[in-house]
Amino acid sequence: MLEKLLILQDRDQKIRQIQLEVKTLPQQRKNLEAQLAANAATLESLKQRARQLEIERKKLELDVGVRAESVSRLKTQQYQTRKNDEFQALGHEIDRYENEIRKIEDDELELMVLADKIKADLTAEETKAAATRDSIARQTADLDEKSKALESQLQGLTTERSNLATKIDEDLLARFERLFKSKGDAAVVAIEHGVCTGCHMKVTTATAAGVKAGKEIVNCENCGRILYDAQ
Ligand SMILES: [Zn+2]
Numbered sequence: 001m002l003e004k005l006l007i008l009q010d011r012d013q014k015i016r017q018i019q020l021e022v023k024t025l026p027q028q029r030k031n032l033e034a035q036l037a038a039n040a041a042t043l044e045s046l047k048q049r050a051r052q053l054e055i056e057r058k059k060l061e062l063d064v065g066v067r068a069e070s071v072s073r074l075k076t077q078q079y080q081t082r083k084n085d086e087f088q089a090l091g092h093e094i095d096r097y098e099n100e101i102r103k104i105e106d107d108e109l110e111l112m113v114l115a116d117k118i119k120a121d122l123t124a125e126e127t128k129a130a131a132t133r134d135s136i137a138r139q140t141a142d143l144d145e146k147s148k149a150l151e152s153q154l155q156g157l158t159t160e161r162s163n164l165a166t167k168i169d170e171d172l173l174a175r176f177e178r179l180f181k182s183k184g185d186a187a188v189v190a191i192e193h194g195v196c197t198g199c200h201m202k203v204t205t206a207t208a209a210g211v212k213a214g215k216e217i218v219n220c221e222n223c224g225r226i227l228y229d230a231q
Pocket of ligand 1: 197198199200201221222223224225
């Protein structure tokens with residue numbers, strides 16, 4: 001009778017183990033999805049930065065254009081004037097604009113260097129992201145496979161378990177199930193050298209003798225688990 005119960009317990013333990021494993025799958029999936037999202041966010045922020053720099057550069061280009069037009073207009077005026085002081089005043093204004101143009105062009109150059117750096121970063125990140133995507137796709141496929149395998153194991157074990165259960169006395173089965181649920185590990189445990197291996201307490205001589213005789217179901221007086229003789 002206890003042998004059947006021990007087999008049933010073994011299947012129940014396996015079922016419990018698999019159910020625990022199945023429970024971890026959604027979190028594992030979420031972790032993979034989070035990695036993908038983080039990757040995408042990194043790429044997007046680099047792209048955003050590149051676009052921003054391009055906008056800034058175009059604005060500087062426009063600023064240069066406006067000043068270049070002013071310079072050319074002033075040069076025409078300078079060419080047309082006959083007055084010496086006006087000629088000089090126009091010359092100062094031209095210098096001022098040309099200085100500004102040089103400064104803006106320096107800024108533009110800095111922006112272009114920065115844009116090149118970001119472009120290189122982006123290329124490196126894209127390579128990295130592609131590799132991560134591949135790896136995550138593989139891991140997701142593995143999870144799918146694992147999920148299917150666990151599901152089918154669970155089904156097999158559940159069927160086997162219900163067949164076993166029909167061969168066990170109803171009262172005993174009910175006692176077993178209550179214990180198994182409340183103890184969390186095992187409902188039926190061995191007694192070794194007079195010690196219950198469920199709670200590791202010494203049982204009374206009478207209990208030990210009862211277990212050895214094997215004529216009835218004996219429970220550990222400390223933890224209540226059903227005892228069997230390991231020898
Ligand atoms: Zn015990």
